[in-house]
Amino acid sequence: MTSDAKNRRGQTSSVQRSISLLIKGGHVVDPRARIDAPMDVLLKDGHVTEIAPPNKIKGNADEKFDARGLIVAPGFIDLHVHLREPGQAHKETIATGTAAAAAGGFTSVCTMPNTVPIVDSVDWIEWLRQPERGAMINVFPIAAATRASKGATLTDFRALQSAGAIAVTDDGKPILDDSIMRDALVLGGDLNFPVVQHAEDTRMTENCSMHAGARSFRLGLRGMTAAAEASIVERDVHLAMQIPNARLHVAHLSTADALKSVRRGKRAKARVTLEVTPHHFALTDEDMPDYDSNYKMNPPLRSASDLEAILVALADGTVDAIATDHAPHAVHEKEMEFERAAFGITGLETALALAITKLHREKRIPLSRIVELFTAGPAHCFDLRGRGSLVRGSIADVTVFDPKKRWTFDVSKSRSKSKNTPFDGWQLTGKAVATIVGGKIVYRA
């Protein structure tokens, strides 16, 4: 393995390493370091060089950031985004997607390989990491698990990992074949490489466009059953429990039944992690205005009881990460017959606010737990070393946010190229104030 791969460094835009930045007067929330106190943080040469109680850091910094009244957290990590390059730049580019991510407080995003073509080769991993892509924040590519994501032949995990891929997945085209999934987990286990699964038995969801329930029946839409998700999660967790060192990451879990399987795997000490999206903790299938394709995504919005189960798992520590599944689409791909409209919604700029509004303010989940779900949790899922904490020596990725800021999301001002969101016009609380990547402020509200 090359030293580059060991560091697993993402693509960072020209970091000015000589400049030091002192974040002063803020309240640091760093769950992994068990810090929840007023602290100053000094960033220098791309790293956290000091973290100390107020006014204890001596010496002059080149730049100071006044963080009074704000939360200073490790840089937020989104494990699941679609930035659409290569091949679908009309939906989003790495430049526009990372700009939206920065505005949402994210310092790192992990990109899905279901592009055109599929990112299943070292060449494309390298292409994604080139400075010409114009990334504003760290981009960690996830590679396809099978060639062209056809589910038949595994990709070259070792080479992809060395080139900088941080995980593998056939997102959107789940691996249904038991033996291929077993092989992927065995090889991934040998390489300490997470296999990410979009759990959906697509044989059960043909022509389906929303959750199977009373709502889909009334609208005359074929529904995806909870069982179509739960059966795949059940099988995958079962495999992960059998295969030594296997690492399974369950993407965008949406059903109570699938959660039961994950809980069992975790109790058995299998290396199973999971992410949940903001829309799955903020909305149910009943919230969709009739045939509004901005509420169409996969997995679909589920029932109220699924949402309740997810809230419990977010609170009790079972969920490892909040991930957006940011899935931009052009207007003409959404403004069509509901059953034919593309799956997916954008989410980078609303994730933090939805977490604070729905989880912290409405459900009283502590702010430190929310920060964990955006930082230490996701860093742990994909082994992003040096990230997810602000202890001395960490990479200088920092998210500064105002947990009390009330604002209205206006999608026309979104930095994403696409505007497909159900949250336009929502009154939310909590907003990123500054996003710092490698010691450099890349976004400032």
Added chain:
Amino acid sequence: MNPARGSLLGIEYLEAAEILKILKFARRMNPDKPRPLLKGKRVLLLFYESSTRTRSSFEIAAKSLGAHTVFIQSSGSSIEKGESLLDTGYTARALGADVIVIRHPNAGAPYLMAQHIDVPIINAGDGLHEHPSQALLDAYTILRNKKSFEGLQVAIVGDIFHSRVARSACHLLSKFGVKIILCGPPELVPDVANTLAPEVRVTRHIEDALRGTSVLMLLRVQTERLSGLKIDLSEYIARYQMTAERLKLAIKDCIVMHPGPIIRGLELTSEVADGAQARILEEVRNGVPVRMAILARAMGKMH
């Protein structure tokens, strides 16, 4: 954008009073005595799915009101070349359509049209969702035979899941307090069907469905829409086919309805289809005055 006034997208959000108004107006409509309420108007029939009775019924209704009709079907048109639904709608508007009647295989397609195009949109059947003009003509037929909805029990037997007719009928009848029994195997009548509207109940037993029933609606098994679902047709026939023998379980003057097309020997026997209780052809006849009323309403002429 809100749907244009006079649109008929579904029964679910239509008020009972409005339904009665349409049915009352339909009674004054007669295709044999044309009334030029829509003289000079253009009614565009946009059909993305094959249809015999609904299409010709709307066409006769429009012409009986003095309107011109333009028929566009998906095959052999720009739709086949990949034009989007909305672009076809904008084109129809530009051609001077005053009303668009749309039949589409996808649920909600008329809603999408109505949100973007400022002419009245009439849903002539959208996917598995609704078929409001059929529900209105069925209600019209029921009232011609039963005087009022009061105390009625209606059984709908067959492929409820794939039926937009059943969904619209449930919404309509439920608004008038009619007891509705849905009957069929779980693949075709999922338990969740009883959440469709108040007064709706699901049963697996034909005897249970027929007892006390005064209006029986039969549905075709839509084998073309089953999409992987396996139905044992011989078992369906054994358990649910309407025979003269079974029909005796319903109340004496129970009428038998069917939106068509009927498949003799499957959901019903010829004896029932041609029997004295059948109102299947009356439904077809009633479709014209009801659709005349729907079109008159669309143009603000229902008074």
